[in-house]
Amino acid sequence: xxxxxxxxxxxxxxxxxxxxxxxxxxxxxxxxxxxxxxxxxxxxxxxxxxxxxxxxxxxxxxxxxxxxxxxxxxxxxxxxxxxxxxxxxxxxxxxxxxxxxxxxxxxxxxxxxxxxxxxxxxxxxxxxxxxxxxxxxxxxxxxxxxxxxxxxxxxxxxxxxxxxxxxxxxxxxxxxxxxxxxxxxxxxxxxxxxxxxxxxxxxxxxxxxxxxxxxxxxxxxxxxxxxxxxxxxxxxxxxxxxxxxxxxxxxxxxxxxxxxxxxxxxxxxxxxxxxxxxxxxxxxxxxxxxxxxxxxxxxxxxxxxxxxxxxxxxxxxxxxxxxxxxxxxxxxxxxxxxxxxxxxxxxxxxxxxxxxxxxxxxxxxxxxxxxxxxxxxxxxxxxxxxxxxxxxxxxxxxxxxxxxxxx
Amino acid sequence: xxxxxxxxxxxxxxxxxxxxxxxxxxxxxxxxxxxxxxxxxxxxxxxxxxxxxxxxxxxxxxxxxxxxxxxxxxxxxxxxxxxxxxxxxxxxxxxxxxxxxxxxxxxxxxxxxxxxxxxxxxxxxxxxxxxxxxxxxxxxxxxxxxxxxxxxxxxxxxxxxxxxxxxxxxxxxxxxxxxxxxxxxxxxxxxxxx
Numbered sequence: 001x002x003x004x005x006x007x008x009x010x011x012x013x014x015x016x017x018x019x020x021x022x023x024x025x026x027x028x029x030x031x032x033x034x035x036x037x038x039x040x041x042x043x044x045x046x047x048x049x050x051x052x053x054x055x056x057x058x059x060x061x062x063x064x065x066x067x068x069x070x071x072x073x074x075x076x077x078x079x080x081x082x083x084x085x086x087x088x089x090x091x092x093x094x095x096x097x098x099x100x101x102x103x104x105x106x107x108x109x110x111x112x113x114x115x116x117x118x119x120x121x122x123x124x125x126x127x128x129x130x131x132x133x134x135x136x137x138x139x140x141x142x143x144x145x146x147x148x149x150x151x152x153x154x155x156x157x158x159x160x161x162x163x164x165x166x167x168x169x170x171x172x173x174x175x176x177x178x179x180x181x182x183x184x185x186x187x188x189x190x191x192x193x194x195x196x197x198x199x200x201x202x203x204x205x206x207x208x209x210x211x212x213x214x215x216x217x218x219x220x221x222x223x224x225x226x227x228x229x230x231x232x233x234x235x236x237x238x239x240x241x242x243x244x245x246x247x248x249x250x251x252x253x254x255x256x257x258x259x260x261x262x263x264x265x266x267x268x269x270x271x272x273x274x275x276x277x278x279x280x281x282x283x284x285x286x287x288x289x290x291x292x293x294x295x296x297x298x299x300x301x302x303x304x305x306x307x308x309x310x311x312x313x314x315x316x317x318x319x320x321x322x323x324x325x326x327x328x329x330x331x332x333x334x335x336x337x338x339x340x341x342x343x344x345x346x347x348x349x350x351x352x353x354x355x356x357x358x359x360x361x362x363x364x365x366x367x368x369x370x371x372x373x374x375x376x377x378x379x380x381x382x383x384x385x386x387x388x389x390x391x392x393x394x395x396x397x398x399x400x401x402x403x404x405x406x407x
Numbered sequence: 408x409x410x411x412x413x414x415x416x417x418x419x420x421x422x423x424x425x426x427x428x429x430x431x432x433x434x435x436x437x438x439x440x441x442x443x444x445x446x447x448x449x450x451x452x453x454x455x456x457x458x459x460x461x462x463x464x465x466x467x468x469x470x471x472x473x474x475x476x477x478x479x480x481x482x483x484x485x486x487x488x489x490x491x492x493x494x495x496x497x498x499x500x501x502x503x504x505x506x507x508x509x510x511x512x513x514x515x516x517x518x519x520x521x522x523x524x525x526x527x528x529x530x531x532x533x534x535x536x537x538x539x540x541x542x543x544x545x546x547x548x549x550x551x552x553x554x555x556x557x558x559x560x561x562x563x564x565x566x567x568x569x570x571x572x573x574x575x576x577x578x579x580x581x582x583x584x585x586x587x588x589x590x591x592x593x594x595x596x597x598x599x600x601x
Contacts, residue, residue, distance in 0.1 A: 276504060283501050286493065322466065324458075406448045 003248050004390040008383045016379040023373020030366045041360040044114040048356040050103045051115065053370045055207055056228070056348040057378065058096040059199065060341070063232025065090035065157040066195055067263075069188035072160075075181075077401025078259060080393060081251040085239045087164055088385035089232075090157050095381055097150035104146060108139045115356040117213045129214050137210050145206065149198045156191045163187065167393040177397035199225050208348075211355035215293045219278035224351075226274050230267035230313075231344040234337035237264060239382060241334045248391055251403050254328040258407045261327025264340060268317040271344075275310075296354040301361065305350045312343035345371060412553040412578050413439060414562045415538050416571035417546045421447060424547045427569035428453045431551065434565060439550040439581075442542035461526070465519040472514030476507040528583045536579040546573075 008016075034046035064086035071079045079086075106112075113120040117130065118137040124130045130137070163184055172180060204224035209216065217223075237260045243249045282290045297306045317340055326332040353361045393399065418424045424441070428450070431438060438454060484490070485497045495502065524530060542548040549571070553559060563574050 276501075280501050280504065284493075284495075286495075324462070 006386040019376030023376050026369025047107050047112045052348050052352040054100040054103045057374045058100050059228035060232040061092040063229045069191045072184050072188040077398035078405040080399050080402035082240045084391050086236050087161050088382050091385040092381045094154040152194050159187050167396040171395045223274040226271040227344045227347050231341050233263040234340040238337040241330045255405045255407050258327045265321040272314040301359045414551045416549045416566035417573040419572050423570035430569050437552045439552040442548040464522050465515045468518030469511045469515035472511040476510040533583045535583050
């Protein structure tokens, strides 16, 4: 008999509540000392940090549903032994969407024009570039498209999870299994197409690229996607390792870890490829309105973050995950998963901060406190979602493929 | 060049082959090699082969490519023939990344292919003994080396018990040679199925 029902162990609960407690305390203190401060930089810091974290974590939990959908669409079977984990993680999308919306409202209603310059109507009037972009960069389109996006992500994601739960109770005949696979394919395709229209293009433009509103890059959305997808896969790997350590997920073995490791390895390189493609063209053409993006990052106050970003997200994952043995080792995988998540959190930091705070940035109690808050939220909600459903879709037509999986 | 005696057992099913491999190993016979028509997952593990070092070699070849590209370009553009290209610094690392990448991949790929061919003794005009031609078609051919202590008849019976469809004894050259196949080796004779 295999252990199918996850229960949060006491240690897990203790850590979750500790992280949540610290995070909530930091949030309250941040609101009092930064958010309500008379100092504009302190206010901007408060909202920019919240923006960075809420977007980063929303996009990485949504990457889990992307993973579920691409593997479904590709008729993959190997992921089924642990598919309930990305499903559980993706159930956070509605929660984190609400949090991100609250942050958006705070920024827009609080008129935080240091973050989104296009919020300053008077300034936009005298700025031909921003005026030209004002059809998209305005609060109505911004909030409207964000809400539609979050709703579709949440609803189609919910549909995919419901379809997955159907395999818990009764076994299927061949015809039923064919019909089931087809339904899954359709919904996964719907999600992927919408994902391309949002994460693959528009959403990073309005959420993140519009912080540097004058500047644009056609690589930006893919770059953001790669960043969140590799961090999302790392989050999945982290939970799989944890559950495995606790004696759950008996069908998961080194072969599945190896494939998760390949995802982390390959998409670290893919991220670097996109990062470099964006950087190199701008560096080569050397046009001032484009290089303005890299000036503060590469030669200005963010120099350390800039190079740390490359080392932490490319050099280390590349060298450490290169060996076959390290992808099959639970300890190295857990270590690298944490490294990659923190690395891409830092990547988001350098996407948001230079445009919002310039030289007035800081990395201190508030930045890490909010990271801790989100870590607590993920642990709490994923833990609860894992408890709700069995850890194995035991009548899924492709399950055997996952059990005998061999990379 | 050394000529050795082998007992060859042919199997027509993977499911029979795997237990047979472990039985033969457990009985202490020395497996020379198992020839299969297609890559069989897990067979290397069952035969107790050590993991290949081909990827370590690949890493070293890749590193050679990286070093070659970077050192050569920095020598050309800073020492040998410095040219002002669009006002860029002579040591223009970002511009060299694509070439460095290509050379890394090229050296790793070509180096690994050549190493693989060397290890497998594959090259034009190089000949090796074929234990059974149907190993390239539909038979799994297990070749066991006879030592001084091996009793052929016992081994043949043992293989038959393990499910081999066809068993024979061959005295064969283990190394490669350049030239033709032995004349007495009738390569294209119709194999007899026992």
